[in-house]
Amino acid sequence: MPTDVVMPQMGESIAEGTIVRWIKKVGDSVDRDEPLFEISTDKVDAEIPSPAAGVITEIRAKEGETVAVNSVVAVIGAAGAKPAAPQPAAAEPPKPAAPPEKPAAPVAQAAPPAPPSPAPTPAPSPARAQTAVPASDDEAARQRSSPLVRKIAKEHNVDISSLKGSGIAGRVTKDDILAFLGKGTPSAPAAAQSRQPAPPTRPSAPPPPMPSGPRGVPGHTEKMSVMRKRIAEHMVLSKKTSAHVHTVFEVNFSNVAAARAVHKPAFEKSGVKLTYLSFILKAVCDALRAVPVLNASVDGDNIVYHEDVNIGIAVALDWGLIVPVVKKADEKNLLGISRTVVDLAARARAKQLKPEEVAGGTFTLTNPGGFGALFGMPIISQPQVAILGVGAIEKRPVAIDDAIAIRPMGYLTLGYDHRIIDGAVADEFMAHLKHTLEHWDPASD
Numbered sequence: 458m459p460t461d462v463v464m465p466q467m468g469e470s471i472a473e474g475t476i477v478r479w480i481k482k483v484g485d486s487v488d489r490d491e492p493l494f495e496i497s498t499d500k501v502d503a504e505i506p507s508p509a510a511g512v513i514t515e516i517r518a519k520e521g522e523t524v525a526v527n528s529v530v531a532v533i534g535a536a537g538a539k540p541a542a543p544q545p546a547a548a549e550p551p552k553p554a555a556p557p558e559k560p561a562a563p564v565a566q567a568a569p570p571a572p573p574s575p576a577p578t579p580a581p582s583p584a585r586a587q588t589a590v591p592a593s594d595d596e597a598a599r600q601r602s603s604p605l606v607r608k609i610a611k612e613h614n615v616d617i618s619s620l621k622g623s624g625i626a627g628r629v630t631k632d633d634i635l636a637f638l639g640k641g642t643p644s645a646p647a648a649a650q651s652r653q654p655a656p657p658t659r660p661s662a663p664p665p666p667m668p669s670g671p672r673g674v675p676g677h678t679e680k681m682s683v684m685r686k687r688i689a690e691h692m693v694l695s696k697k698t699s700a701h702v703h704t705v706f707e708v709n710f711s712n713v714a715a716a717r718a719v720h721k722p723a724f725e726k727s728g729v730k731l732t733y734l735s736f737i738l739k740a741v742c743d744a745l746r747a748v749p750v751l752n753a754s755v756d757g758d759n760i761v762y763h764e765d766v767n768i769g770i771a772v773a774l775d776w777g778l779i780v781p782v783v784k785k786a787d788e789k790n791l792l793g794i795s796r797t798v799v800d801l802a803a804r805a806r807a808k809q810l811k812p813e814e815v816a817g818g819t820f821t822l823t824n825p826g827g828f829g830a831l832f833g834m835p836i837i838s839q840p841q842v843a844i845l846g847v848g849a850i851e852k853r854p855v856a857i858d859d860a861i862a863i864r865p866m867g868y869l870t871l872g873y874d875h876r877i878i879d880g881a882v883a884d885e886f887m888a889h890l891k892h893t894l895e896h897w898d899p900a901s902d
Contacts, residue, residue, distance in 0.1 A: 458535075459511075459514065459532050459533060459534045459535075460508055460509040460511065460532070460533040460534075461529045461531075461532060462493065462507070462508060462529065462530055462531040462532065462533060463526075463527050463528060463529055463530065464496070464518075464524050464525065464526050464527060464528050464530055465496075465505060465526065466526040466527065472525060472526060472628070472630075473498075473523050473524060473525050473526060473630070474496040474497065474498045474523070474524065474526065475496060475497045475498070475521065475522070475523040475683045476494055476495070476496055476518050476519070476520055476521065476522055476523075476524070476530065477494075477495040477496060477497050477502070477520065477521075477682070477683060478494065478495050478520050479493075479494045479516060479520060480492050480493055480494055480495065480504070481493055481494070481507075481513050482513065482516070483513050483514065483515065483516055483540045484512065484513060484540050485512070485513050486511070486512055486513075486536070487507045487510065487511065487512070487513060487533065488507065488510050489506075489507055489508070489509055489510045490506040490507065491506060491507050492504040492505070492506055492507075493505055493506060493507040493531070494530070494531070495808065497682075497683035497684055497687070498812070501779065501810050501811070501812050501814075501815050502683075502684055502776075502777075502779070502808050503808055503809070503810065503811075504808050504809070507533065508533070509533050510533075510536070511533040511534050511535050511536055512533065512534050512535070512536060512540075513531060513532075513533060513534075513540075514532050514533065514534040514540050515531060515532040515540065516530070516531045517529055517530055517531060517532075518530040518531070606629055606630065606631055606633075606634050608840075609631070609634050609635070609638075609694070610634060611757065612698065612757070613638055615634065615637065615638070617629050617634070620633055620634065620637055621633070631690070632690075635690050635693075635694060638694070638697065639693065682776060682777065684776060684777040684778075684779075685776075685777055688777060688778060691838070691839065692836050694839060695836050695837050695838065695839045696836060698839055699837050699839070699842070699874040699875075699876065700874060700875035700876050701836065701837065701872055701873075701874070701875070702872070702873055702875045702880065702883070703834050703870055703871065703872050703873075704870070704871050704873070704880065704883050704884055704887060705832055705868055705869070705870045705871075706868070706869050706871075706887045706888075706890070706891050707866060707867070707868055707869075708866070708867055708868070708869055708890075708891050708894050708895060709855070709864050709865070709866055709894075709895050710733065710850050710864075710865040710866065710867055710894065710895075711864050711865060711895075712894070712895060712896060712897040712898075712899060713733060713736045713865075713894055713897050714865050715897075715899045716736065716897050716898070716899040716900075716901070717731055717732075717733070717736070718899075719899050719900070720791065724792065724795060727792065727796075729792065729795045729796050729799055730795070730799065731791070731795055732795070733847075733850050733867075734770075734798065734822075734824060734847065735791055735794050735795045735798065736791070736894065736897065737822070737845075737847055737869075737894065738768060738770075738783070738786060738794050738798070738822060739786075739790075739791060739794055740890050740893040740894050740897075741768065741786075741820065741822060741845060741890060742766050742768070742786050742787035743787075743889070743890075743893055744886050744887075744889040744890040744893065745766050745787070745819075745820060745886075746766070746787060747886070747889050748882060748885055748886040748889065749762055750762070750842075750877060750878060750882060751820065751842065751843045751873065751878065751882075751883075751886050752766055752819050752820055753819075753842055753877070754819070754840040754841060754842060755840065755842065755874070755876060755877060756840075760877055763819045765784065765785050765817075765819065766785065766786050766787040766819060766820070767782050767783065767784050767785065767786065767817050767818050767819045767820075768782065768783045768786045768818065768819070768820050768821070768822055769781065769782045769783075769815075769818035769820070769821040769822070769838060769841075770782075770783060770798055770801065770802070770821075770822055770823075770824075771821065771822070771823035771824070772801070772802050772805045772806070773827075773828075774805065774806060779805050779810070779815060780815060780818065780821060780838060781801035781802070781804075781805050781810055781814050781815050782801075782814060782815060782816065782817055782818040783797050783798065783801070784817065801814065818838065818841060819841060820841060820843060820844070820845070821835075821837075821838045821841060821843075821844040821845070822844070822845045822847065823835050823844065823845070823846050823847070824846075824847045825846060825847070825848065826847050826848040826849035826850060826867065827849075829849050830848060830849060831848045831849055831868055832846060832848040832868040832869075832870045833846045833848070833870060834846070834870065834872060835870065835872045836872065837872055837873075837874055842873060842874040842876075842877060842878060843871060843872065843873045843874065843878065843883075843886075844871075844872045844873075845869060845870070845871055845872075845890075846869070846870035846871075846872065847867070847869060848867050848868035848869065848870070849867060850865055850866070850867035851865065851866065851867070852864065852865050852866070853866045869887065869890065869891070871883055871886065871887055
């Protein structure tokens, strides 16, 4: 019996996935659980294993194609099975013969005058049409959307039923609503008013297309990857949503360096590399408990304070960026944090993360210092309200007790949402973080 390969649902709110590449081709043999194709979704990139052993007899979805979950994308036959022949196009049904023309009616006496026709019923105004019950299946389908789309629509006061969806059965996708917001289109009520009849005007010439690059400069063009497009969408949406402000603190890591020297041998015996990042992450957990508004999110006019401290760690990939989440980080010690970070980073680079491992973050930490940057101005990961950037930690001369000394120093940058976090609160958080790191007990774990 042939086995259907379907697009998996990589998370509760995910309705579709994009096939990035096929690892196997038609006619190739494949073992059960062997990587078959690679997909990209809103949450994660992943390699999908084969559900059975056999031969690929048919591939129904092309690379770059976005398909709904549970759609059949390939067929696996038994060993030795031949590839399926391409299906011929269905023949167009013959058109019915035109009915014979009716004979002309004989000339008769003049008919009596017809009664006056009733006055036409006035059409409903556009404003009423906005709130009316959908009159067709297509309109009802457009109202079906993922929780993420509905959340974006709620935050920007957009009526989803007024959008034309490009998904299955007219479903409004995230790309649809982001494109709607990115074009500066007015919100649904304003759009309804704009549809009122307007006096005729002379047609204006369309704006000239934006140049793709300097003229006469050689180069080449590449299409954005699915992950690159998702990053672009999320970053633009975040800048439109949050009022970004940044504050920078300099930290003396002398005590952390001493603690690292004490624990490093034991960690290496456990197969875990102890880095400065583990200490910073542990100190961030303490600071979030002390200043809980930074472990919150905005839901309309409400502030949601999260019970768990789930910290996302940005991992740079050769093809983009992904942010796996350390769940309940405040309940882990240094060894537990270090093990989790190493495991998540390794599986992120191997495309083996699960959707739930990149979801549910309440605060994010990014480490541009790993590449030598002194500090950066990171963009908040929605719907969070803060993100911490870690700069390079290096030895520098500093003034201590009126003397010049060499100490391991580094800059920490906090990006925060000024809608709910004021400068004094942000600096309180950073002062708590700085104090914890500079007064770290080398004997503690």
